[in-house]
Amino acid sequence: MPPRKVLIVDDSKLLHRMFEMMLRQYPLVHAYDGKEALERLAENGDVDLVLLDMNMPRMNGLELLEAMKGDARFKKIPVVLVTTEGSEEQTQRGLDAGAAAYVKKPFRNEELIAVIQRLTGSAA
């Protein structure tokens, strides 16, 4: 099975760099806010998974999630929330909006990779 394409949506350059290091076996697409993410999704029809930060400028994670779930082209793409939110309520809102899973920052590499493998059916 070919490596799955992952869209990283986060306003932190540090996190993008971290994901590049961590997910070398996956083709990655990068976006720094929700609006840019929608553009990247439209350009890349073969995105298999989205890693989504919650707090971002222009369009936050929850708004992007709702936009994706309301669009027939993107609604089946699994979304993993990558959040610093300590609030269970915030995480639950994301899950209610259709997120497939969540990982809290700071996370261990193996923890994130296990979630990605589970959702994409891929092995590193």
Place this chain on the structure above:
Amino acid sequence: MTVRVPKETEEQPQRRADALAELQSTLARAGELLLSLEQSARRSGPTPVNELQDRLNDVVQDRDELSRRLAEYEQQTGRLMNLYVATYQLHATLDPGEVQSTIAEIATNLLGAERFALLFWNADGTQCEIALGQGLSQDASGFYSAGKYGGGDPAVDATLTDGVLRMGPIDGSEAVAVVPLTVQGAVVGALVILKLFEHKAKLRPEDRELLDLLAAHAASALFAARVYHQTDRKLKTLESLIQLVKRG
């Protein structure tokens, strides 16, 4: 009571003697066979079944050991990756604002700091200013207000003086960690972590390396960016002046 004993024929004594000899011979052979089996058992050790069981146990032990080592290597790789990315990102820009953002991102995303303050001494060293803060409005200590650290936390005061990294719990201080920021041996400020996210109970041993890295690199990266920024601004001013002179 009368017991009738059959009359012994002439052949019977001979038959008994033959049977006795045969029995003695059989017993001798059984003894030899037993001895041989014992010697064989001593020479060949455990039976094949036991041997296989022992080997299987060894393989299971090896597998468990390899799994343990693999988990250790993965953790080690993760730690090194964090250190590499943090260093890379601190020195990836000469924009002071971006360097400060990177310090904040390291505190939040890699250390799990929910509340923190980035402090720098002002130019004349009389006041410690809050260059960047997160969650400080919820800090009840009153030490951090109006964009300044007024002093009073013993751990922060000590680190700002002696440049030693301190990790909580510290008597009389609410700080989880106080990281000195030094340039060429001089303490120019400190990163004070006041609270971690709820899902991160405490700093882990590997976080210490990241704090050390911040102590070593954050201030120098920020200092270099500020110097570049000032120099660049002066250069642009001079270029504008030269343009004006040329036009005049």
